[in-house]
Amino acid sequence: MGAVPPFRRDLVVVGASAGGVEALRATVSALPPDFPATVLVVVHLAADTESALARILDRAGPLPARTARHGAPIEPGTVYVAPPDRHLLTEDGTLVLTPGPTENGHRPAINATFRSAALTGGPRVIGVVLSGVLDDGAAGLRAIVDRGGLAVVQDPADALYSGMPENALAVVDTGHVVRAGELGALLDKLVRMPVEPVALRPPPGALVLEDRIARHSVRAGALPPEAQDGGPGYTCPDCQGSLSEVGPGRYRCRIGHAWSAQALLAAHDGEFRFALQKALRALDEKAGLARKLAAQIAGRRPGGLSERYAASAREAAQAAETLRRFLLDAANPAGDDEPPRPDTSGRRTEEAGSQ
Incomplete structure (x- = not known):
């Protein structure tokens, strides 16, 4: 030969x-x-x-x-x-x-x-x-x-x-x-450049499996049974299903969404910030409504109801200010005057900004 x-x-x-x-x-x-x-x-x-x-x-x-x-x-x-x-x-x-x-x-x-x-x-x-x-x-x-x-x-x-x-x-x-x-x-x-042929071992089963998942779309049971049992207790940001570790620092849910540890951390960080922003909005609205109610009934009803609404407004406003400072500090940890770089992690398009 x-x-x-x-x-x-x-x-x-x-x-x-x-x-x-x-x-x-x-x-x-x-x-x-x-x-x-x-x-x-x-x-x-x-x-x-x-x-x-x-x-x-x-x-x-x-x-x-x-x-x-x-x-x-x-x-x-x-x-x-x-x-x-x-x-x-x-x-x-x-x-x-x-x-x-x-x-x-x-x-x-x-x-x-x-x-x-x-x-x-x-x-x-x-x-x-x-x-x-x-x-x-x-x-x-x-x-x-x-x-x-x-x-x-x-x-x-x-x-x-x-x-x-x-x-x-x-x-x-x-x-x-x-x-x-x-x-x-x-x-x-x-x-x-000419390349001399080399003998290759069969590809790892994990590589073949991940390629098969990408080819055959979303289907229940995409992971083998041994990869579906147990897991690190993390949640898939795409479908909220449980994640299993399929390799060092790599995770997949049961229907196949894949995450690296870095991408998973960034996605959960985004979810955390979104939850805090919703909480901030709720506190601001609570403070505003409480102030409005306190002003509406001031001097018209006995029993200190107006003062209780005013106290609720102050409490919500203080909590909102604390949360607002936390979000600003987290967005600009250096504490300088330079705005933070735009967040390009997660699922947003990254081509549009470059064109």
């Missing part, structure tokens, strides 16, 4: 979030017209948005860029962009769009695309993590490397939001850490 000839990496999967559109523009603009690989792009989008990202990238460089369509063949020298509310996966040389469970509150999710590429492309894949908050893409990039692929990460110092690049580098050791302006040239070099 003859030796297996070298091959070239022909699938580039790119994940970006807040601040990532400019990095994508810079990358795509530097790719040459004869770029021999396919590029799949995932940016966090809200489900109800109409994305203009494919048009933006189509104008940015010589390669055609289009919104991915389910069942379309994967063509080299083309940039495919995940549409809102669908995971972008690959199978048998075609694109697969699915309404699978959200991951870290997102659909499309970067991890879902990276996992799929790792399973279907193995060592032919290059995973790229760009600017963004939290850690979507880190676990998927780890899967790509474990399956023989390459990892490329935007230099955190160059990223508008360094969270995603930093979290990717925390789990993947790679020498390919570059500024956005250097990514296009690096990718063109990497996809043209």
